[in-house]
Amino acid sequence: MRPVLWGRDGEQATMHQLLAEAREGASVVLVLRGDPGIGKTALLDYAASAADGMRVLRGAFGLGPAAGDRFLVSLGVLSLLSELAEEGGLLCLVDEAHWLDHASADALLIAARRLDADGVALLFAARDPGFPAPGLPEYRLGGLLPADAAKLLDATAGELPVGLRHRVLGEADGNPLALIELSDLRTSRGSAGAPGPLAEVEGGGNSGSASSACGVARRGPPGT
Ligand SMILES: Nc1ncnc2c1ncn2[C@@H]1O[C@H](COP(=O)(O)OP(=O)(O)O)[C@@H](O)[C@H]1O
Ligand SMILES: [Mg+2]
Structure with a gap:
């Protein structure tokens, strides 16, 4: 059953849109940011519940400090993601990304920037500060109206x-x-x-529009 999320209509619509694009073979990346308790994990849960027909990969991304050359690791991550995305697309959720060790974060970020027409929706959730992700689209979840x-x-x-x-x-x-x-x-x-x-x-919300559309990186959509 899908969790009830109050005041997140715009964000939920964005999740459906990202999933639809991945199902069609594009790759999309988004970094969700916000205070503790603001609803980042709830939104990832929502995306997972809406990912009908897709594979969902979640959690356990700590590759450890001995992961080796970050470019090689990121290539491995990339090929794993695109393989898992075959037949229906893949939703990959990386929650609490601010806790990732440097090597894992680097490898995931490099992979995120290189995703092409793979059918992968890659969603990160992170607090500020932590998990700097230059070049990737971000969306800040504000407090509920x-x-x-x-x-x-x-x-x-x-x-x-x-x-x-x-x-x-x-x-x-x-x-x-x-x-x-x-x-x-x-x-x-x-x-x-x-x-x-x-x-x-722990943590206070900041009010603001909760329904503006998220900016998202899209790469390699078929037929465009
Ligand atoms: N829009 C919402 N409507 C109803 N409950 C929500 C909403 N957003 C978050 N929650 C609930 O609030 C709590 C904190 O949300 P959570 O997603 O864990 O926050 P974060 O991951 O940002 O720390 C959870 O119990 C979650 O189910
Ligand atoms: Mg959380």
């Missing part, structure tokens, strides 16, 4: 006292994880909410 944050809160926390609801929405500032955890924290404490910093939940 207030109306969407309110829907998420109502769907997860049910009915909250008006004051508490207002405070949670304010403190979370559109960060989904903060919305979920703050409401949990406050309701499980059974109080009308002693003031507490959002930092308790």
Whole structure:
């Protein structure tokens, strides 16, 4: 079952578009960036759930410091990806890319830049700072707009006292994880909410348009 994502219509449409392009034999790369809890992994999960008919490759990309010459390694990665993409395309998800060791990150980035008409959709998710990816298209996930944050809160926390609801929405500032955890924290404490910093939940969202289209690198689409 697909997870319900509030306020990410534009991003979800972008995921479908990337998948469609990969299915048709193009290769697409996108680096998702954003604060902890803003919904990067949720969006990768969404892409995986929408990748009908495609292979999905996820996780375990640590090649280790002894991986050898990064160009050779990247060539190996490239040929592996294009082989896996045969028959229907491949969705390759690299979450928490900021934790990759240098050798693995380098090899993946070189491979990402060289993808051609392979039918690969390669999506990275990373926090700032970390995982610099010059030359690759990036999309920054912002906080949810207030109306969407309110829907998420109502769907997860049910009915909250008006004051508490207002405070949670304010403190979370559109960060989904903060919305979920703050409401949990406050309701499980059974109080009308002693003031507490959002930092308790790690990371704060920044508001902004959550529905602008992502910029994406496309290479080698067939027939264009
Ligand atoms: N748009 C959204 N609607 C509903 N829940 C969301 C949304 N975005 C994120 N979440 C939930 O918020 C939590 C944090 O999201 P996650 O994707 O793990 O953040 P990140 O990977 O950016 O740290 C998860 O429980 C996730 O399911
Ligand atoms: Mg994550």
